[in-house]
Amino acid sequence: MLFKAxxxxxxxxxxxxxxxxxxxxxxxxWPAERVCQACVARFAQPAARCQRCAVRVxxxxxxxxxxxxxxxxxxxxxxxxxYAYPWAGALSDFKFRGDPGWAHTLxxxxxxxxxxxxxxxxxxxxxxVPLSAERLRTRGFNQSALLxxxxxxxxxDAHTLLRLHSTDAQSGLPRAQRLRNxxxxxxxxxxxxxxxxxxxxxxxxxVMTTGATLEAAAMPxxxxxxxxxxxxxxxxTALD
Numbered sequence: 562m563l564f565k566a567x568x569x570x571x572x573x574x575x576x577x578x579x580x581x582x583x584x585x586x587x588x589x590x591w592p593a594e595r596v597c598q599a600c601v602a603r604f605a606q607p608a609a610r611c612q613r614c615a616v617r618v619x620x621x622x623x624x625x626x627x628x629x630x631x632x633x634x635x636x637x638x639x640x641x642x643x644y645a646y647p648w649a650g651a652l653s654d655f656k657f658r659g660d661p662g663w664a665h666t667l668x669x670x671x672x673x674x675x676x677x678x679x680x681x682x683x684x685x686x687x688x689x690v691p692l693s694a695e696r697l698r699t700r701g702f703n704q705s706a707l708l709x710x711x712x713x714x715x716x717x718d719a720h721t722l723l724r725l726h727s728t729d730a731q732s733g734l735p736r737a738q739r740l741r742n743x744x745x746x747x748x749x750x751x752x753x754x755x756x757x758x759x760x761x762x763x764x765x766x767x768v769m770t771t772g773a774t775l776e777a778a779a780m781p782x783x784x785x786x787x788x789x790x791x792x793x794x795x796x797x798t799a800l801d
Contacts, residue, residue, distance in 0.1 A: 586654075587647040595666040596647060605642050607675055614772050615640035615797045633772060634779040635764075636789050640797035641674040644768055648796050652767055656704050664704070667767075667795050668711030677712075680791045685760040686721060687713040690778050691747070693727035708795065709765040716763075721753045722778060743777035749785045758786030769794040 585593040587600035596604075611618050611625035615638040618625050642648045655663035671677055681687065689705035697703060709717045725748055749757065762782055764775055775792045782790055 586651055595663060596651065596670075600647070601670065601673075604647060605670060605673075608643070610638075610640060610797070612637055614638050615769060615792070615794065617643070617797075617799065634776050634783055634790065635772075635792045637676075637680070638769070638772075638775070638792040638794070639674060639676045639680065640769060640794045641671045641677075642796050644770075644796040644798040652704075652796060656700065656767065659701065661702050661704075661707055664707035664711050668708050671708065671793060671795055672712060677793055680763055680793065681713050681716070683761050684713065684716055684763040684791070686718045686757075687716040687763045687765060688718055688722045688782075690764060690766040690774060691719070691722055691724035693724050695727050705766050708767065712765065712793075713763070721750055721757065722764075722782065723748050723750055743773055747778045747781050749781045754785045757782060759788050760786075761789040762787045762791070764790060764792045766792070766794050768796045768798065770798045 583593065583595055584591045585595070585597040585600055587596055587604060590597050609618050609620045609622065610616060611628055612623050613628040613633050613635060614625060616625055616627075644652075651663055651667065654660045655667065672681075687709050689703060689709040691706075692700065692703045703719070706717075706719045709719070725746055764778055764782075766775060766778075769775060769792070772792075775794070779790045779792070
């Protein structure tokens with residue numbers, strides 16, 4: 562991207578960065594959106610997914626075997642795409658290369674995903690999965706909060722769900738270990754907890770691998786009395 566070569570202090574604000582002409586990350590057409598509409602149509606085809614964890618399932622299957630055996634805390638989960646080309650690279654640019662301008666494009670992709678519009682319309686609050694204070698300082702922004710803001714400005718709420726501490730890198734760990742690492746990592750702001758009772762909540766994250774992070778984040782919301790919790794993620798990895 563044109564502005565990546567600039568020192569961080571001189572990079573455009575996210576709203577401006579989203580409008581800078583750019584090569585399509587997939588087909589490299591120029592000028593174009595971050596991902597042109599032809600490539601969105603090619604690489605973001607709707608897929609049959611488990612209604613509870615968004616993993617791919619055969620056509621006609623509503624809930625995967627794992628969720629039937631042990632229903633997750635989430636009542637529903639929606640994913641826009643698989644964690645694959647070109648979205649994996651886009652997310653790496655977004656999160657790890659200091660490029661918040663991706664938020665506009667990725668949120669638009671999410672908004673066009675079947676089921677996401679009704680879930681947002683029905684939500685009382687749209688909560689991003691929070692980062693630890695240490696990671697937020699390092700990265701400079703919370704990618705999930707930017708997505709939530711673009712998805713639902715009026716319902717976006719970055720204050721109700723708190724991250725109490727950081728965890729070690731989760732990549733490569735099985736789900737059970739991830740859940741153990743995340744125990745006690747999230748909490749509801751005590752002063753705001755009463756307002757959650759009976760509400761419909763949407764949790765927003767960028768990538769879902771085993772579901773452990775969303776599960777851990779949803780638990781205190783359920784304990785505070787949230788009536789319905791939907792997870793919305795941009796990309797879902799395949800299960801091993």
